[in-house]
Amino acid sequence: MSFTNLETLYRQVIMDHYKNPRNRGAFDEESLSIDMNNPTCGDRIQIHLLVEDDMVKDAKFEGEGCSISLASASMMTQAIKGKTTKEALSMSEMFSDMMLGNDPDTSELDLGDSEALQGVAKFPARIKCATLPWKAMEKGMEA
Known part of the structure; x- marks a missing residue:
């Protein structure tokens, strides 16, 4: 698949989640x-987590904002369901690395559709939009 086709596919995934x-x-x-x-x-994002026995049983979100932040919240809630809190925090670290333009090792944990946001790294002003739901989840897990 060509780079242009891949970018188009990623854009479609982002807009679908939005x-x-x-x-x-x-x-x-x-x-x-x-x-x-x-x-x-x-x-503005509000993340809701059902955590039992260090396991993310379910995750939801509310809020308003740009397509990147809302799509990221949708993708994140899907990706962390069924994961341990440690795995969810590791995924958040991987996502942050991806937003910095690094290529995170996703061999053990899959970021799911969130990988479609990797192109955001090219737009520094939008990185905070993409990482907002992930930072909210981190804040909740570490509280």
């Missing part, structure tokens, strides 16, 4: 909820 977000909403039962915002561009 227009058809997965795991949008909140839980009826008590959950770990973390609010974060990016004052630079106005993105």
Whole structure:
């Protein structure tokens, strides 16, 4: 597949998550909820996590912002479900490395659709948009 076709595919994946977000909403039962915002561009995200026995049983999000931040939240909530808290934090570190233009080792943990955001690394002003949900999840796990 050519580079142009790959970029087009990634763009389509991002827009699909933005227009058809997965795991949008909140839980009826008590959950770990973390609010974060990016004052630079106005993105606001609230991550809701159901964590039991160091396992992410479920994850949802609410918020408003640009296509990158909302797509990233949708992708992240999908990727961390069923993972241990340690694995979820490792995935967040891998995602941050990817946003810095590095090629993270995804042989043990798969970032799922979040890998479609790797092109964001070319746009420094958008990196905070992509990492916002991941940073919120980290904040909640480390609390």
